[in-house]
Amino acid sequence: MNTRRGLFVSVDGPSGVGKSTTVRRLGERLTAVGVAHHLTAEPTDSHLGRLAYDAVGSSSGPILACLFAADRYLHLERVIRPRAAAGEIVISDRYLAAGLVMQQLDGMKLDWLRQVNAHADPPDLAVILTAEPGVLAARLAARGAKNHYQRRPDISAREAALYEEAADMLAAAGTRVLRLDTSQQDAETVAAIIHRHIDQLQAEAKPVVPAQAREAQE
Ligand SMILES: Nc1ncnc2c1ncn2[C@@H]1O[C@H](COP(=O)(O)OP(=O)(O)OP(=O)(O)O)[C@@H](O)[C@H]1O
Ligand SMILES: Cc1cn([C@H]2C[C@H](O)[C@@H](COP(=O)(O)O)O2)c(=O)[nH]c1=O
Secondary structure, eight states, rough: OOOOEEEEEEEEOOSSHHHHHHHHHHHHHHHHTTTOEEEEEOOEEEEEEHHHHHTTTSOOOHHHHHHHHHHHHHIIIIIIHHHHHHTTTTESOOOOOOOOOHHHHHTTHHHHHHHTTSSSSSOSSEEEEOOOOOHHHHHHHHOOOOGGGGGSTTTTHHHHHHHHHHHHHHHHHTTEEEEEEEESOOHHHHHHHHHHHHHHHHHHSSSOOHHHHHHHHH
């Protein structure tokens, strides 16, 4: 029986900073040491996630904010909460911070975005990947833009500043935030740092005591 407590870790950060690459590397590391985990992402591949994804570029800020938040709530109900409760390490490529940042680029105010997302569980660890704007722009150019946000000329500096602000806000609200500057560190090194923090969080968490063992102790 798995007696370790599950954890929910989100990985966010500006366009092209390396979220997907880092999450994949982290998954490989956890697999190598036999830790039960689940890699997931937002938008999800549910009907709501597809609706949100397809609306990017053609819908206004309020519509996008509500669609992405609805997908987030479904993600929590169907994937994040049940899997973490079953003892898995759930790692999401984009989560709440994306909702607080991307829709500001669509003209929405941060306070309103917080309210729309008020019922989204805080992650046990919110990783915010950062890099110098010049590095971000170079990574985006090398990989290629995937959406209309990434084709804006000043996107890297603007997003980097908004993620800093979102990280401050999450930390002030009591969420454990890990900011990692990836400008000089490859994805493997970044994944190894996150892995160490996950180990630390698990060591701090009380193990789940199965009911029978608890009764025997009492
Ligand atoms: N730590 C790193 N150092 C250098 N290059 C990296 C690092 N992490 C990722 N990359 C490279 O940067 C590019 C963007 O990476 P990736 O697609 O993982 O970013 P992303 O943040 O998931 O992008 P998006 O915001 O579009 O979802 C890729 O070419 C990837 O190989
Ligand atoms: C969670 C979330 C996502 N978005 C946008 C940002 C991108 O355009 C896509 C995600 O695609 P990627 O492959 O991860 O780059 O969705 C958003 O606007 N708001 C959100 O909350």
